[in-house]
Amino acid sequence: MTSLPTTSGDQPAFGCVVYIRRNEAGRLCGRVANLDGLETEGASERDILAALVKATRAKISSYLDEDQPVPWIDPPKAKADDETKRFLPLHL
Template sequence: MNSDHPTTPRSLPTAAQADVPTFGCVVYVSTLPDGRKRGRVANIEGIEHTAGTEREVLQRIVPDFKKRVSDCLAAGDSIPWIDPILAIDPNEQKRFLPVHL
């Protein structure tokens, strides 16, 4: 072993971290005439937000998406995925967010 490069311990995920489910949230983002951003979830119905920036839109969407999925799982219901996902409009851009519950 070379003493010039000390070893660094690696952080391994714990069992709790490994068990956290992740779900894909597909968001279509567009710019409104007033310059604000609008985002709508394309794979679960009814989640949509408008804000000043794309980042703010996504920050508002994620908690709603988490709550919807968590509520379904807690109730023992299936997640109401839209399949196939909604069609994208020409003025929208697609974003994919991996969401951890």
């Protein structure tokens, strides 16, 4: 389940659902579907995923540092027809 963290030793692991699409200008856009407020644009899918990993880690860390629960969206937001779904496992 993407909304529940798992642990690997002392390091929590999380699953993020990412949707990627090409916008009207031809650039790639990506968004995390199960955590609000994380979107980016880039020249390649690799650029998108790298930026989202960095932003997602920072956002999750801020919640954990403040002893707040991570506000996962479960189930994730719906995927549009022009989006491609990627699953992004990440460790903090």
